[in-house]
Amino acid sequence: MDILNNLALGAEIAFSWQGLLFCFVGVLVGTFVGVLPGIGPLAAISLALPMTYYLSPPIALIMLAGIFYGAQYGGSIAAILLNLPGTASAAVTCIDGNQMTKQGRAGVALFTAAISSFCGGIVAIFMVLGFTPMIASFAMDFGSMDYFSIMLLGLVAASTLSVGSPLKGMTMVMLGIALGLVGTDDTSGTERFTFGVLALSDGISLVALAMGLFGVGEILANLGQEKRAPLKASGLTFKSMLPKRHEWSGLWKTILRGSGIGAFVGALPGSGPAIAAFMAYASEKKLARNPEKFGQGELRGVASPESANNAAVQAAFIPTLSLGIPGDAVMAVLLGAMILHGISPGPELVTSNPEMFWGLVVSFGVGNIMLLVLNLPLIRVWVRMLSIPYHVLYPAMLFFICIGVFSVRSSVFDVYTALFFGVIGYFLIRLRFPAAPLLLGFILGPMMEVHFRRALLLSRGDYWTFFDSIPSTVFLILTALFLVLPLWAAFRKRTARTANLGD
Amino acid sequence: MARSINWLQVGAALLLGLLGLYVIVQGSGYDIGSLRRMGPGFFPVMIGSVLVLFAVLLVLEVWHSEKEKDFWIPRPILTITAGFVAFAALLERAGLVPATVALVLLVSLAEKPVRPVAAVATAVGLSVLGVLVFIYGFGIPVSAFEW
Numbered sequence: 013m014d015i016l017n018n019l020a021l022g023a024e025i026a027f028s029w030q031g032l033l034f035c036f037v038g039v040l041v042g043t044f045v046g047v048l049p050g051i052g053p054l055a056a057i058s059l060a061l062p063m064t065y066y067l068s069p070p071i072a073l074i075m076l077a078g079i080f081y082g083a084q085y086g087g088s089i090a091a092i093l094l095n096l097p098g099t100a101s102a103a104v105t106c107i108d109g110n111q112m113t114k115q116g117r118a119g120v121a122l123f124t125a126a127i128s129s130f131c132g133g134i135v136a137i138f139m140v141l142g143f144t145p146m147i148a149s150f151a152m153d154f155g156s157m158d159y160f161s162i163m164l165l166g167l168v169a170a171s172t173l174s175v176g177s178p179l180k181g182m183t184m185v186m187l188g189i190a191l192g193l194v195g196t197d198d199t200s201g202t203e204r205f206t207f208g209v210l211a212l213s214d215g216i217s218l219v220a221l222a223m224g225l226f227g228v229g230e231i232l233a234n235l236g237q238e239k240r241a242p243l244k245a246s247g248l249t250f251k252s253m254l255p256k257r258h259e260w261s262g263l264w265k266t267i268l269r270g271s272g273i274g275a276f277v278g279a280l281p282g283s284g285p286a287i288a289a290f291m292a293y294a295s296e297k298k299l300a301r302n303p304e305k306f307g308q309g310e311l312r313g314v315a316s317p318e319s320a321n322n323a324a325v326q327a328a329f330i331p332t333l334s335l336g337i338p339g340d341a342v343m344a345v346l347l348g349a350m351i352l353h354g355i356s357p358g359p360e361l362v363t364s365n366p367e368m369f370w371g372l373v374v375s376f377g378v379g380n381i382m383l384l385v386l387n388l389p390l391i392r393v394w395v396r397m398l399s400i401p402y403h404v405l406y407p408a409m410l411f412f413i414c415i416g417v418f419s420v421r422s423s424v425f426d427v428y429t430a431l432f433f434g435v436i437g438y439f440l441i442r443l444r445f446p447a448a449p450l451l452l453g454f455i456l457g458p459m460m461e462v463h464f465r466r467a468l469l470l471s472r473g474d475y476w477t478f479f480d481s482i483p484s485t486v487f488l489i490l491t492a493l494f495l496v497l498p499l500w501a502a503f504r505k506r507t508a509r510t511a512n513l514g515d
Numbered sequence: 516m517a518r519s520i521n522w523l524q525v526g527a528a529l530l531l532g533l534l535g536l537y538v539i540v541q542g543s544g545y546d547i548g549s550l551r552r553m554g555p556g557f558f559p560v561m562i563g564s565v566l567v568l569f570a571v572l573l574v575l576e577v578w579h580s581e582k583e584k585d586f587w588i589p590r591p592i593l594t595i596t597a598g599f600v601a602f603a604a605l606l607e608r609a610g611l612v613p614a615t616v617a618l619v620l621l622v623s624l625a626e627k628p629v630r631p632v633a634a635v636a637t638a639v640g641l642s643v644l645g646v647l648v649f650i651y652g653f654g655i656p657v658s659a660f661e662w
Contacts, residue, residue, distance in 0.1 A: 066653065179576055183531060183569040189562050190538050197555040202545055204555055205538075232595065235625050236588035403630055404637050407619045410595065411641045414602045414618060415611075419655045424603045431599040435592060442586050443527050461558045473550030 022370025026378050030071050038075035039379045042082020047394050049096040053083035054342050058222035062419045069353040070368045074375040084322040085383045088125035089394050101285035101321040104293045108313030119252035121314050126387040128267050128315040132323035133380040135271035139327050147334035151359040156467035157478045161487035163460045166281035166337050168494045171449040173283050178498040181449045188453025211425035218348045220417045220429040225447045227413045229437020231406050259311050266312045270319035278324025281331050284340035285321035292320030341448035344455040524577035532570030538563030591625040598622040610660040615642045
């Protein structure tokens with residue numbers, strides 16, 4: 013059996029002492045940043061990026077991925093106990109999770125969240141195993157026009173599916189692509205938008221940009237806010253966490269549905285775990301016989317989004333590993349990490365670097381088991397984390413940002429870059445411009461330009477080349493749909509409003 | 516019902532439009548080339564044009580949007596800027612420890628009330644950690660103290 017050989021190869025990587033150690037470090041850091049509100053997996057992954065230079069690429073990726081899904085486990089803790097989502101994708105968990113805390117059932121909610129996340133992760137691992145090699149072999153024949161079109165689809169989907177204004181999302185994508193132009197043009201060697209600054213001839217540092225927008229920007233936004241109430245240490249025991257039998261009955265169906273929705277939504281380009289969690293919750297509420305219970309401490313309202321967001325995180329690796337196209341901003345940074353390690357992501361990855369792909373997939377399983385152990389018996393340690401005062405936390409975070417940004421290429425200039433984008437990031441947050449599409453545009457922009465130029469070079473300047481191949485045509489039609497749908501929705505809302513006013 | 520104009524949002528959209536214009540102008544200074552053989556200027560002009568278009572649409576969208584409260588927070592912005600500039604300026608001239616101490620002490624002023632004891636303790640702790648992890652561990656090309 014071919015797949016067994018491959019899994020054995022993956023197990024060799026994932027169960028090596030380095031694989032186990034750095035998988036553990038990853039999920040530990042991930043849970044930590046997930047628990048702490050105001051610092052998400054994106055900032056943590058960009059922070060850990062410079063440190064992975066000392067690791068071999070598969071190990072580095074195992075650790076970075078561990079941060080991403082570890083944060084999904086941790087994110088639910090702050091959501092349930094404090095009504096503060098530790099990560100954006102845990103926002104839905106707040107609704108019922110925090111209600112349960114108010115009713116004194118915090119333990120049950122935390123237990124369910126951990127189990128649901130685990131099941132979601134396992135379901136998604138099988139999706140990744142099954143689909144990634146398949147999609148990759150399908151994409152082997154992709155030409156430049158196909159790549160350009162699918163990247164366009166990813167960018168449009170990411171900006172229109174995000175929370176808030178689709179137009180703002182798309183504008184941020186364009187801003188990101190514009191920032192990606194800075195540096196030396198690969199084809200002609202011309203320096204573009206460098207203002208004669210030598211440090212910019214290699215382009216804007218990805219780590220500095222990400223840390224600025226998601227690290228410094230978030231910290232500034234938090235400092236400008238009202239003070240939050242400190243957490244009262246609650247008496248959590250392992251026994252209080254076990255749900256009663258009547259609560260548990262039928263819950264597995266909810267978890268399976270949530271996992272399925274999460275895995276499917278997560279695999280689409282442009283949609284992240286937050287959207288998956290939201291969709292799973294909404295459909296669970298629709299299916300329920302007693303939907304009025306949702307929002308008042310319903311256990312299914314915790315199980316559904318938590319299984320979906322962790323499933324989505326793992327499934328998000330499908331487009332990244334099979335096509336080299338990241339689905340959301342975190343994946344984009346992971347992709348950037350792979351490029352920095354000298355690996356060109358694309359359909360060849362599964363066959364040319366099998367130890368990378370299979371090692372990563374096996375480590376997902378290992379990491380999820382580690383997380384279950386970290387989150388059930390050790391829950392009180394994490395709860396105590398929530399009482400670290402912010403006035404100690406934010407200077408430490410700023411220090412790690414400064415030193416982390418500097419250490420990527422030993423450049424003081426990048427520290428100023430991070431500061432610059434930190435202030436910009438703060439204004440973007442307050443003006444409700446989503447920063448994630450910006451980062452996605454920044455990473456995909458240069459790849460899109462290369463494919464755009466190559467496609468038109470090969471077709472001798474004929475734009476119809478983008479409709480010559482079937483995949484490209486399908487991607488462009490989907491892109492058009494994503495563009496039209498929000499417009500149509502806005503139009504319907506407006507006509508509904510004017511109709512109401514007319515009555 | 517006449518609502519007032521949200522100048523903050525409109526201003527942000529206009530700034531993005533200006534940036535788009537700049538990308539077009541600067542981009543057209545590079546070789547545009549032809550559709551068959553594009554120069555380095557083609558893609559920037561294209562991107563700049565779309566950015567301008569989106570910015571114009573955005574002005575229409577945000578014209579009457581809900582206003583932001585407490586938008587301008589000079590204290591955190593200024594202290595964090597000062598901290599980063601001090602870190603960047605001191606790192607290679609004075610060493611990692613002075614840079615870390617300056618950074619932590621300056622950014623600790625961002626929040627009221629200022630807690631001097633906690634700030635100094637954090638600064639010392641992070642200095643030790645920084646030297647151990649980043650200089651001895653990762654070997655970044657900076658010394659703890661530059662004499």
